């Protein structure tokens with residue numbers, strides 16, 4: 001390193017982005033493109049793996065389907081972003097440092113926290129020990145290996161939200177000799193309109209998935225689950241899709257978090273307790289006029305872009321703008337050739353219009369495949385990443401429906 005470069009690094013404004021998921025990648029690429037000509041700004045992206053984990057496709061990995069290897073360092077080539085591979089073990093919000101598992105520390109002036117979420121296996125005894133999750137590509141591959149050895153038997157998907165539905169359908173399609181049970185508190189597709197919900201149930205029925213709703217798992221055992229009320233349901237494999245939890249790092253750092261451990265943000269996505277920290281994606285508790293956003297890729301990518309735009313504005317001495325986002329769809333795959341897409345109002349309530357069948361499967365695949373090319377476009381044209389539905393009157397605080 002030249003003396004000149006060292007001096008520049010010492011005086012530079014360091015932006016450290018934690019997590020290269022859908023939100024963190026959006027923040028890194030967008031910010032790099034906006035500060036390209038500012039030699040006094042250094043952007044560092046930290047992630048556990050070099051491979052981009054396409055979480056939207058982990059139920060495919062979990063059923064033994066091979067996905068493209070998407071390399072984060074390759075995507076970052078030419079952007080000026082420094083990539084650090086490693087596991088973050090602590091954030092010291094007072095000292096403005098991040099501790100890595102190899103014990104080295106990274107100093108920051110501005111932090112973007114995008115460490116995502118993992119399956120909530122802590123709230124039910126036995127889930128962490130005996131249930132499979134989609135927390136990482138590795139976890140999905142462990143499930144795939146288990147299913148490949150199964151040859152029949154019962155696979156229980158515990159959690160009847162959209163991830164649980166996609167998982168149950170995918171497993172039933174790939175392993176028709178297995179009996180798949182989708183079990184949860186809510187009826188699958190409860191947030192959809194009657195037509196979409198009816199289609200969903202018919203598809204699950206066609207795939208041979210047994211649906212049990214209105215039940216709650218009290219304990220996961222090595223070969224069964226126990227429901228509240230005491231009933232035991234045998235299962236050779238349990239996949240846990242019953243809600244998510246957030247890494248305890250943010251709370252341990254003293255950042256203000258909500259009851260689920262998400263960083264509470266102001267309207268510009270800055271931590272309310274530490275404004276030099278931006279929170280994005282699943283790890284952020286972001287309030288809109290309709291309530292708190294829930295973790296999705298469709299909302300996560302805009303949060304990353306908005307944080308980057310805000311940081312770039314702040315570096316120029318401007319004020320960041322308020323973040324606004326409205327939902328527009330809930331696409332759900334039902335195996336590889338079928339899907340249902342519920343179009344939504346900005347507050348995520350269902351519209352009358354939905355897509356089903358092959359057209360819906362094509363739509364879902366197009367949406368799922370879109371983040372990586374979007375990052376590629378943003379490298380050259382950052383403005384191409386700033387288009388998302390702002391939600392109109394639904395997202396104006398005080399004007400929610």
Ligand SMILES: Cc1cc2nc3c(=O)[nH]c(=O)nc-3n(C[C@H](O)[C@H](O)[C@H](O)COP(=O)(O)OP(=O)(O)OC[C@H]3O[C@@H](n4cnc5c(N)ncnc54)[C@H](O)[C@@H]3O)c2cc1C
Nearest residue numbers: 019021022023048055087088115116281282295296297298
């Ligand atoms: C099977 C499945 C299907 C889904 N389908 C959909 C869908 O169709 N549509 C939709 O909108 N959403 C879907 N979701 C939800 C969506 O994947 C998440 O909302 C989204 O990934 C959140 O993005 P994020 O950037 O906040 O976090 P993530 O994408 O989870 O990224 C977080 C990153 O941080 C890294 N990381 C975490 N902790 C550390 C640490 N301590 N040190 C270093 N690195 C760390 C992780 O390895 C990861 O790369 C699905 C989720 C699953 C599991």
